[in-house]
Amino acid sequence: xxxxxxxxxxxxxxxxxxxxxxxxxxxxxxxxxxxxxxxxxxxxxxxxxxxxxxxxxxxxxxxxxxxxxxxxxxxxxxxxxxxxxxxxxxxxxxxxxxxxxxxxxxxxxxxxxxxxxxxxxxxxxxxxxxxxxxxxxxxxxxxxxxxxxxxxxxxxxxxxxxxxxxxxxxxxxxxxxxxxxxxxxxxxxxxxxxxxxxxxxxxxxxxxxxxxxxxxxxxxxxxxxxxxxxxxxxxxxxxxxxxxxxxxxxxxxxxx
Amino acid sequence: xxxxxxxxxxxxxxxxxxxxxxxxxxxxxxxxxxxxxxxxxxxxxxxxxxxxxxxxxxxxxxxxxxxxxxxxxxxxxxxxxxxxxxxxxxxxxxxxxxxxxxxxxxxxxxxxxxxxxxxxxxxxxxxxxxxxxxxxxxxxxxxxxxxxxxxxxxxxxxxxxxxxxxxxxxxxxxxxxxxxxxxxxxxxxxxxxxxxxxxxxxxxxxxxxxxxxxxxxxxx
Numbered sequence: 001x002x003x004x005x006x007x008x009x010x011x012x013x014x015x016x017x018x019x020x021x022x023x024x025x026x027x028x029x030x031x032x033x034x035x036x037x038x039x040x041x042x043x044x045x046x047x048x049x050x051x052x053x054x055x056x057x058x059x060x061x062x063x064x065x066x067x068x069x070x071x072x073x074x075x076x077x078x079x080x081x082x083x084x085x086x087x088x089x090x091x092x093x094x095x096x097x098x099x100x101x102x103x104x105x106x107x108x109x110x111x112x113x114x115x116x117x118x119x120x121x122x123x124x125x126x127x128x129x130x131x132x133x134x135x136x137x138x139x140x141x142x143x144x145x146x147x148x149x150x151x152x153x154x155x156x157x158x159x160x161x162x163x164x165x166x167x168x169x170x171x172x173x174x175x176x177x178x179x180x181x182x183x184x185x186x187x188x189x190x191x192x193x194x195x196x197x198x199x200x201x202x203x204x205x206x207x208x209x210x211x212x213x214x215x216x217x218x219x220x221x222x223x224x225x226x227x228x229x230x231x232x233x234x235x236x237x238x239x240x241x242x243x244x245x246x247x248x249x250x251x252x253x254x255x256x
Numbered sequence: 257x258x259x260x261x262x263x264x265x266x267x268x269x270x271x272x273x274x275x276x277x278x279x280x281x282x283x284x285x286x287x288x289x290x291x292x293x294x295x296x297x298x299x300x301x302x303x304x305x306x307x308x309x310x311x312x313x314x315x316x317x318x319x320x321x322x323x324x325x326x327x328x329x330x331x332x333x334x335x336x337x338x339x340x341x342x343x344x345x346x347x348x349x350x351x352x353x354x355x356x357x358x359x360x361x362x363x364x365x366x367x368x369x370x371x372x373x374x375x376x377x378x379x380x381x382x383x384x385x386x387x388x389x390x391x392x393x394x395x396x397x398x399x400x401x402x403x404x405x406x407x408x409x410x411x412x413x414x415x416x417x418x419x420x421x422x423x424x425x426x427x428x429x430x431x432x433x434x435x436x437x438x439x440x441x442x443x444x445x446x447x448x449x450x451x452x453x454x455x456x457x458x459x460x461x462x463x464x465x466x467x468x469x470x471x472x473x474x475x476x
Contacts, residue, residue, distance in 0.1 A: 050390065065353065066352075066353060069352045070349075072352070073348075073349040076345035077345040089318055091329075092320045092329040095322075096322055100306060133306055
């Protein structure tokens with residue numbers, strides 16, 4: 001009997017994207033269901049009653065939520081290449097760093113994308129602190145996972161494309177060559193990894209629907225699309241951030 | 257060659273208590289080193305440079321940080337007895353979810369109950385009780401969150417039980433009134449040697465909070 005795997009998500013959520021990458025790495029076939037977080041479906045409220053968020057993975061009718069928990073589940077429930085290291089000590093380090101990313105890395109970066117004034121300045125400072133710690137961690141390695149992409153690289157996916165966009169929005173350079181030479185190299189390595197490059201289609205109809213042809217980010221959009229090779233993540237990042245500017249109510253829904 | 261197992265501990269920390277319970281459940285001998293949270297030791301700063309916090313497990317000199325990560329590590333390395341996590345991936349994910357829920361939804365309001373006053377205190381109490389009620393619902397009529405067996409979620413939550421008296425005193429409310437089933441569960445857990453040996457004395461915690469911590473934050 002075949003497995004039935006469904007992933008409920010939104011096209012712009014980095015927490016959903018990381019799960020999609022892992023499913024692809026593992027070679028798992030699944031059905032994707034786009035959710036509207038502004039009008040949450042009764043099904044979403046049923047499968048994730050505690051947080052009412054995406055991603056939700058449903059495997060043979062059983063729902064699993066919280067992206068890092070979903071990723072570990074996929075690694076354990078399906079055969080295929082290991083996502084987490086096999087050695088318990090290395091696993092504990094992988095879990096430590098993904099938790100760090102989600103607790104201390106993502107929130108200030110996320111906040112810096114849409115907050116204003118003093119709040120944005122504070123968020124940028126916190127993001128810089130976390131980036132310094134990550135710079136130290138990536139030193140001497142091509143990827144956080146070593147020679148090939150590991151769970152921390154996948155978890156940090158948003159950093160690869162979110163930071164260039166944030167820099168354009170705020171006109172402030174976060175990843176300077178002086179302070180973050182290793183992280184900058186990682187961004188290039190990650191975005192140019194054949195698997196990552198193949199994964200994101202440029203002509204996503206949903207992305208086009210959300211992205212207006214005008215506004216301050218249209219430059220990124222054009223640059224992203226016409227770079228050689230095209231910077232697909234810049235395209236997604238730009239479209240997502242532009243959609244945030246147009247939907248302030250959604251911004252207030254994003255939990256702290 | 258014998259394992260060298262060291263725990264950087266802090267009396268009263270529910271996160272450190274989790275690790276001590278896990279060690280006790282597995283009957284693992286270790287060297288417990290009480291830390292000073294104000295004048296942090298060189299060892300602590302070296303072994304947890306990112307967060308500079310306890311608990312830290314040093315296993316043959318290698319540091320493992322973050323309490324739930326430590327408990328999972330202990331469960332994987334010392335897998336000869338008393339498994340704390342289920343082996344089935346789905347039930348394991350379920351256990352991880354609820355342990356994570358304790359960290360996300362219980363810990364922060366709980367902290368605000370002894371740190372805040374007035375309106376902020378009332379909000380914290382409300383959030384705290386709401387989170388406990390959800391946990392109570394998850395527990396249902398099971399003996400433990402793990403079912404018949406004491407497990408990961410029980411380890412994650414039971415240390416907070418030693419702080420209940422402190423929360424009730426600060427917030428002037430009764431947790432049992434709102435969550436009687438959870439109190440029954442707490443008492444059941446306390447019957448286990450691993451728990452009652454590892455949990456801090458509720459009265460001592462109350463004393464520390466009122467004589468030291470609240471003063472430090474300008475509340476007394």
